[in-house]
Amino acid sequence: MQQDCVVTMYSYLDFCICRMPISMQGHVFFYLSIARGPHRGDAWTHTHTHTHTHSSINVLFRMLQPQQPITGNGPSASRGLGLNVHPGMHPLNPVHPHSQHRPDGVPAGLEGIENGHDNRRDIKDILQQIMTITDQSLDEAQAKKHALNCHRMKPALFSVLCEIKEKTGLSMRNAQEEEPPDPQLVRLDNMLLAEGVAGPEKGGGAAAAVSAATSSGGMSPDSSLGHSDYKSKLSQIRNIYHTELEKYEQACSEFTTHVMNLLREQSRTRPVSPREIERMVAIIHRKFSSIQSQLKQSTCEAVMILRSRFLDARRKRRNFSKQATEGLNEYFYSHLSNPYPSEEAKEELAKQCSITMSQVSNWFGNKRIRYKRNIGKFQEEANLYAMKTALGATQSEESPHTPNSTGSGSFSMSGSADCFLGVPPMNGGQPPYHMGAQDAQSRFLERLYSTSESRTNGNWQEQNTPPSATSPGSDHSDNSD
DNA sequence: GCGGATGATTGAAG
């Protein structure tokens, strides 16, 4: 019953929407279906169908059931007119005891047959008008509406609606006031602001987001190309977001105005208080804001995808240049006994290799663990770099004017070797650099596999490698810390 | 396309 009443209340709205331009109808029905929510009955979602019309008629039928003449005192639900309204249409209130009907089908409560026939004709007229209302042109419909408004039974219908509304507590529906702001929406807002999508100024936020991502991700400097691409994509997202937001706001205000006008107009034919109109507006705003939050969520997702695609360092991984790798390897193998560069050494390496300090740290971390894991594989590489270092040292002895030159010629790690030159050959058949590499390697392994000693280089040197001839003051700073 | 190499990330440990 209550649902039918709701449908009745909406029916006029439905009727008016049917008269709208098609383009507007789509919007209105879309938003109304949202406004109604998923569990307010199915009739409304199947707009301007017979189901809907029938619901409206059924309610009217029920309201017109009282046997006594309608005087504005409201219906008596227990007595019906027993009208056969429409061929094929089921009476909605099946409880019509025969005892209450006269044998000729006229309800017993009617004051007179003629009066009853008049009423029946009136009702039939009204229902017929409603049934055919959607087949008419706008002008015709307006005329019919006017006729209905001026109908002599209209006040009775109005008061009946008032009573039903009061009885069913319809006016109290959705009476709950505005909820506090949704925390998730606040989070989305904050995120969009942080990403520079929802911010007031164009571009600044995006640049800030890029710089933030860069600083946190430790990206290499040569990724500025990606940044401009990222910025343009972010700007696209921002534009779409603002366009859509504007559209939603405009649609919201248009629709609100429209509904308010409709309700005001309807207040002439059915009880609609200004407070109810306000509440309806609030409901519409709430629903629109939920749509907006969906838009915000989608935008956030798009930004996240963009970020992961453009700014995630993993995706942007590039192998270091040959020169950089050579420099790092040189340092590593020449400090094989203690391949832990100090902050200063890292800084210098970073500068020389054109990478960041964190990349240097990563590289050494990876190198240590991978070297340790598979020493045999790196043996050849170790020998190669030991040879290079030895060669460099020899050259520096021969030509003291170029003391820092190395085999690679790319850059120097000044005097940094755990140099192998001073190591007395322990295996006569092998060249000195090899022995040096082995010695350094064994010390490195000692350190790696030692369990108790501290990681600090000083402790390690004290416990594992007493000052030896292998690196007599060779480490200018790196190994001494 | 596959598999190894490699740079980055993550979580635990100290």
Add this chain to the structure above:
DNA sequence: CTTCAATCATCCGC
């Protein structure tokens, strides 16, 4: 904080 160890994701040579 750094380092280790495991892992991921991409690169790159075959």
